Amino acid sequence: MDSEVSNTDIICRVCRSEGLVERPLFHPCICTGSIKWIHQECLMQWMRYSRKEYCELCGHRFSFTPIYSPDMPRRLPLKDLAAGLLSSIATAVKYWFHYTLVAIAWLGIVPLTACRIYRALFAGTIDAILTLPFDMLATENLASDIFQGCFVVTCTLLAFAGLVWLREQILHGGPAPRGRSCGERWSGC
Numbered sequence: 188m189d190s191e192v193s194n195t196d197i198i199c200r201v202c203r204s205e206g207l208v209e210r211p212l213f214h215p216c217i218c219t220g221s222i223k224w225i226h227q228e229c230l231m232q233w234m235r236y237s238r239k240e241y242c243e244l245c246g247h248r249f250s251f252t253p254i255y256s257p258d259m260p261r262r263l264p265l266k267d268l269a270a271g272l273l274s275s276i277a278t279a280v281k282y283w284f285h286y287t288l289v290a291i292a293w294l295g296i297v298p299l300t301a302c303r304i305y306r307a308l309f310a311g312t313i314d315a316i317l318t319l320p321f322d323m324l325a326t327e328n329l330a331s332d333i334f335q336g337c338f339v340v341t342c343t344l345l346a347f348a349g350l351v352w353l354r355e356q357i358l359h360g361g362p363a364p365r366g367r368s369c370g371e372r373w374s375g376c
């Protein structure tokens with residue numbers, strides 16, 4: 188991007204103020220006239236807001252050049268390289284740990300708990316309910332219990348979703364007409 192700080196009638200197309208030495212105006216696209224100039228912060232803000240990386244008027248894609256400090260070494264010091272590598276590894280391990288934990292919880296602990304509680308409740312004996320905490324920690328039939336638990340959890344979720352759907356149907360008296368639901372959405376905004 189080229190910068191220019193001179194003419195007084197050159198103003199930013201976003202905030203309408205002039206360019207200053209510490210806040211120069213740029214012309215990042217091929218637009219001309221009064222909309223040619225823009226502050227870097229105004230452009231960044233507009234890009235964040237519009238989620239576009241090109242000028243809406245001329246279609247030119249904005250490009251940025253990284254500017255390094257003059258005392259920047261020509262080669263990256265080994266210490267910084269190692270620190271960067273370590274932090275990348277730490278982030279990867281953290282994510283891996285997080286997803287493994289989530290997978291163990293949803294594919295292991297939740298179905299297993301559901302299956303054993305379900306069995307204890309429907310066994311119909313006080314004994315089964317009293318020994319539930321010990322049954323929870325038992326390791327026999329682990330795989331088949333987890334498999335059955337997945338089925339129990341799926342049925343429970345489906346039943347719950349069905350109840351919510353039924354409640355909606357009862358409260359609103361069937362699906363809303365197209366126009367009404369549209370109007371509701373607009374007034375909600």
Ligand SMILES: [Zn+2]
Nearest residue numbers: 199202226229
């Ligand atoms: Zn501006």
Ligand SMILES: [Zn+2]
Nearest residue numbers: 216218242245
């Ligand atoms: Zn433009």
